[in-house]
Amino acid sequence: YLMDYSDRKVSLLGAAAVGTTLLTIATALFAQDYGANLSFMIFIKFLQGALTALIPPGLNSITQGIVGSVGMTSQVSMNEMMNHLGTA
Numbered sequence: 001y002l003m004d005y006s007d008r009k010v011s012l013l014g015a016a017a018v019g020t021t022l023l024t025i026a027t028a029l030f031a032q033d034y035g036a037n038l039s040f041m042i043f044i045k046f047l048q049g050a051l052t053a054l055i056p057p058g059l060n061s062i063t064q065g066i067v068g069s070v071g072m073t074s075q076v077s078m079n080e081m082m083n084h085l086g087t088a
Contacts, residue, residue, distance in 0.1 A: 003054065003061040013058035016051045023048040 003009055023044055031041060060076065067075045 003057040009058055009062050009065070012054060013062065016054040016058065019051040020048055020055075023051065 003012060006012055027041065027044055027048075030037065030044075035041075059079065063075050063079060064072050
């Protein structure tokens with residue numbers, strides 16, 4: 001519900017994307033051999049998962065605000081197609 005009722009959807013989505021990126025970089029920088037800091041890595045991944053979970057509802061919420069409920073199905077399928085095309 002955070003994205004649905006927020007007036008700052010784009011800002012929240014951007015913050016989630018930047019936060020996810022920063023936590024990925026932190027994982028690469030702070031990982032130690034043989035799992036010496038495993039609990040810290042698990043904590044970073046927990047935070048990263050929480051931030052990453054905001055991205056799909058944010059995209060869908062912004063999409064519905066642009067195209068409305070009538071065009072939502074075709075626009076989401078187009079978004080997914082373009083997403084998979086870009087990562088193929």
